[in-house]
Amino acid sequence: MEHFKQKLVDIFEVSNISESDVIKDFDSWDSLTLLSLIAVVDAEYNIQINASLFEEIITIGDLLQYISKNSK
Amino acid sequence: MRLFFKNKKITSVLSILPENVVLFEDEMENYNFSVNQSLKLKSVMGYNKKRVVTDGVTSSDLCILGLEYLFKEGVINKAEIDAIVFVSQSPDYIMPPTSNVIQGKLQLKDDIICLDINQGCAGYIVGLIQSFMLLEQSAINKVVLLNADVLSPKVSKKDRNSNPLIGDGASVTIVEKASDESNIYCSIKMNGVGAFSLHIPAGGAKMPTSEETAILIEDSHGNLRSKNHLVMKGDEVFNFVQAEVPGIINDVLEYSKLHKDEVDYYLFHQPNKFMLSKLADKIGVDRAKMPANIVENFGNASGATIPINITFNIADKIKESSLKVCFSGFGVGLTWGAVIMDLNKNTYIQTINYN
Numbered sequence: 417m418e419h420f421k422q423k424l425v426d427i428f429e430v431s432n433i434s435e436s437d438v439i440k441d442f443d444s445w446d447s448l449t450l451l452s453l454i455a456v457v458d459a460e461y462n463i464q465i466n467a468s469l470f471e472e473i474i475t476i477g478d479l480l481q482y483i484s485k486n487s488k
Numbered sequence: 489m490r491l492f493f494k495n496k497k498i499t500s501v502l503s504i505l506p507e508n509v510v511l512f513e514d515e516m517e518n519y520n521f522s523v524n525q526s527l528k529l530k531s532v533m534g535y536n537k538k539r540v541v542t543d544g545v546t547s548s549d550l551c552i553l554g555l556e557y558l559f560k561e562g563v564i565n566k567a568e569i570d571a572i573v574f575v576s577q578s579p580d581y582i583m584p585p586t587s588n589v590i591q592g593k594l595q596l597k598d599d600i601i602c603l604d605i606n607q608g609c610a611g612y613i614v615g616l617i618q619s620f621m622l623l624e625q626s627a628i629n630k631v632v633l634l635n636a637d638v639l640s641p642k643v644s645k646k647d648r649n650s651n652p653l654i655g656d657g658a659s660v661t662i663v664e665k666a667s668d669e670s671n672i673y674c675s676i677k678m679n680g681v682g683a684f685s686l687h688i689p690a691g692g693a694k695m696p697t698s699e700e701t702a703i704l705i706e707d708s709h710g711n712l713r714s715k716n717h718l719v720m721k722g723d724e725v726f727n728f729v730q731a732e733v734p735g736i737i738n739d740v741l742e743y744s745k746l747h748k749d750e751v752d753y754y755l756f757h758q759p760n761k762f763m764l765s766k767l768a769d770k771i772g773v774d775r776a777k778m779p780a781n782i783v784e785n786f787g788n789a790s791g792a793t794i795p796i797n798i799t800f801n802i803a804d805k806i807k808e809s810s811l812k813v814c815f816s817g818f819g820v821g822l823t824w825g826a827v828i829m830d831l832n833k834n835t836y837i838q839t840i841n842y843n
């Protein structure tokens with residue numbers, strides 16, 4: 417998970433990341449960041465997230481929870 | 489539209505790639521993007537290296553080098569060529585056909601059909617179908633299918649939608665009559681309502697090039713391009729591919745009565761890595777069976793991507809056994825299609841560089 421959090425730090429272009437961070441509130445949030453996020457979750461966990469799922473996944477914590485629930 | 493052919497085979501596939509390599513990082517500063525954003529773009533889309541011609545090299549130059557190589561190697565001789573099908577979005581001239589120019593330069597016989605086809609990303613599918621149709625004639629035994637595109641001069645260096653992915657390249661595919669009974673199944677559709685999702689506005693009769701068409705204009709995403717440049721509406725193309733391509737693959741599978749697992753390789757046109765992995769998931773095909781590594785190594789050379797995919801990814805495998813393959817191309821037109829056929833063991837598969 418720490419390795420994955422480092423990837424998130426890179427994607428969101430921040431110095432650190434916490435579970436309470438709201439994904440869409442990052443300054444870097446745009447369609448490319450969305451694609452990067454989908455791609456990294458896919459590459460790291462082999463989980464395919466649909467863009468529309470980010471209506472439900474609000475925080476980093478939600479994302480981590482979704483991943484642990486759907487890990488194969 | 490479903491099309492069926494038999495007693496025809498591909499006997500050789502040769503890719504001709506410009507030797508000149510351009511790295512994504514070499515051009516990154518041209519884009520209206522932060523370094524971080526550019527690197528994200530690189531990582532998601534799988535951009536890295538692409539092959540681009542040096543100034544003045546055209547589609548016919550690549551094809552002629554390829555054909556001369558095949559003559560020298562004894563893969564085909566001049567007298568055997570009964571037809572040339574040249575598929576490109578970047579012909580040498582508006583007039584005459586580039587296929588005629590190639591026939592003349594190589595001094596091929598005049599008992600021949602030379603045919604130019606204006607097609608892009610689905611150009612290999614359209615070219616194969618045309619070649620199979622020509623081979624239905626008793627006078628035609630061997631067709632040389634040329635897929636060549638030199639689109640790098642047509643892309644604005646300041647357009648991050650298109651410039652990072654566009655590469656140049658060509659291929660020669662020899663398609664000929666076969667005595668074996670193997671069947672070839674095709675499914676193809678076209679819809680010109682979406683014709684302007686991928687286009688070059690100026691240069692034809694509707695908008696001749698002028699000083700005005702050469703002026704760079706910034707779009708709403710900060711990309712700069714002129715009317716002489718290629719425009720790709722990425723979101724429209726992505727949606728089109730995800731909406732239409734799984735259906736055409738299912739259709740050709742159903743037509744061939746094959747289960748998707750019975751196909752050894754899905755050799756698709758190569759827009760970018762992201763789009764291809766989404767496509768593999770949606771069709772339900774193991775990603776290992778659908779190579780997505782052409783853009784990162786060579787760039788997207790329009791209609792030549794499927795043959796480049798063949799020569800890069802299955803050159804070794806074809807030495808071990810025959811393969812059941814599914815080709816699919818989709819894009820410009822809009823056009824989308826697929827072909828399921830066998831590639832026989834020891835089909836001649838080779839890559840050469842153009843310098």
